[in-house]
Amino acid sequence: MTTARRRAAVLAASAVLTAAVLPASVPAAFAATSPPPPAATPSGLYGTSDPAYDGVWRQSLALLAQDTVGVLPAVKAVDWLVGQQCDSGAFPSYRADVTGPCDAKLPLDSNATAAAVQALAALGGQDPAVKKSVAWLKSVQNTDGGWGYNPGGASDANSTSVVIGALAAAGEKPDAVVSKGGKSPYDALLTFARPCGGKDGGAFVFQPKQPGVVADSTAAAVIGAHGKGLVVTAGAKDAGGAACKPATTVEGAAHNGGAYLTSALAATGHLNAPPMPGAADTTAKPDVGNTADAVVALAAQGLTEQAGKPLGWLKQNAAAWAKESGPAAYAQLIFAAHATGTDPKDFGGTDLVAALGATGPAPRTVVTDTAREKEQREQDGKKDDSGVGVWWIVGAFFAASVGAGILLSGRRKSQP
Structure with a gap:
């Protein structure tokens, strides 16, 4: 999910009380138009843009991406993220005042919470925070087995998928996390899968009654269907190729989602972003963020050959987008590089690792596996x-x- 879409989702959450007066044709994700006042960039946070929409999200992705490439983030960067957690275990998109309990009116964010769990679980040493967040996520699971962006909201493919990744990262078995209605997250994912044939055949929609940006929800759901999070390695080759087939299982639906993405990327190597409602320019523009997510999804599905063309397009076209968009964008590209076995330090001539590091506090060190082992031995010696x-x-x-x-x-x- 790109920062722009997170901004739209946060604005929608803040506009719940006024949604009733909006035209039914306006998607909820784009309903609000008045953002909260900008806030000063806190110390320890990656990026310089207003964190109101994506503070926890971009911090989580930045820390997770650094861990993925063997970089130890700055202590204050990790502390900033942990400090955003509410007593309930949930994370909001961002809270400016962390000196006291979370404001009861502060919207809690399942996506930010799930991303934070994945980052903190990967970094280690944050078990209490991880356990509290997982307990909260379980407590707000919908009866259909899925999750909405905010607790109490209708389940959607993106939120359900990122929570599956959090559960897996925390050592849970997602299929065993069952709602009061007896449904698992995978049961929920199946409700978003479109049958083969017709418009968006094989894709996963955002919600059955609100399709949204289908490529975005499809990429998320394919990864979630495999029980994976934001960081994946390539799966075994999909023997089914790129043809959509009737499916009644989440595994079959994931295959069809991969087939849909393959078809959507075949012509140009990139996905397109539809114009925002009311925008003067109605021309579709390349969607770099969702193309990166699609590459990760194809790799997870075992369609690495089909991921080659969009990966090449990203190498040639993503640098300017990432520089403008900030740390979460660099993280998405690092995840795409990792999933396909590509060097993130030479991604079309761009060092994604260095570029991400430059958006926040300097990391403690850059380590290799050997250096990690040496550090562990030294720590063990100090314990002795x-x-x-x-x-x-x-x-x-x-x-x-x-x-x-x-x-x-x-x-x-x-x-x-």
């Missing part, structure tokens, strides 16, 4: 020094041997 350490034991051994040499010698001789 702080307790009954190795050298204390050795010293005690020699001290005891001076006073009881004969006995010690006898014991050694008696050992097999």
Whole structure:
């Protein structure tokens, strides 16, 4: 999900009380037009744009992307994210005042919460925060097994999918997280899948009564159907190819979603974003963010060959978009590179890792696997020094041997 769509979703949530007077033809995601006043960029936050719409989301993606490429984020960047959590375990899109409990009127955000869980679970050391968030997500699961953007809202494909990723990241089995109605998240995903043939055949719609940007919801749902989160590796080759087939299971629906994305990307290598309602320019523009998400989805589905063309298009065209859009955009491209085994430090000539790092506080260090192992050994050594350490034991051994040499010698001789 791009920052623009998150902005629209947050605005829609703030306009719930006025939605009744809006024309039925206006999608809820684009209903509101008056954003909250801009806020100063907090220390520790990635990006410089107003965080009201996407503060937690972009921070979570930035931290998760850095972890994916072996970068240790700054401590204050992690602390900023943890500090956004409400006592309930939920995260809002952003809260400016973290000195006290969350305002009861502050909209809580299932997408931001799920993204935060994925980031904090990957970074480690944040088990209490992760457990609280997972408990909250379970508590607001809809009876159909899915989740809406805000608690109490109708389930949608994007929200349900990102929560599936959070559950998996936290060590849960998504199919075992069942609602009071006896439905799992995968049951909900199936309700968004369109049958083959006709308009959007094989795709996943945002909601049955509100199709939304179908490529966006399809990419999210394909990944969710595999029980994956924002970071994926390529799946086993899809033997079904790119043909849509009748499906009654979430696995079959995921295949059809991959087939839909393949078809949508075949001509140009990129997806298009429809014009915003009321916009003077009604020309469709390339949708870089959703193209990146589609690449991840195709890789997850095992359609890596079909992901080649859009991946190439991203390498040639995504740099300017990411620079303008900020940290979440760089993270999306890093996820696409990771899913396809592409070097994120040379993505069409752009070092995505360095570019992402430049949008926030300097990371602690850049580490390789060997460096991680060395760091762990050093930490283990410090733990030994702080307790009954190795050298204390050795010293005690020699001290005891001076006073009881004969006995010690006898014991050694008696050992097999």
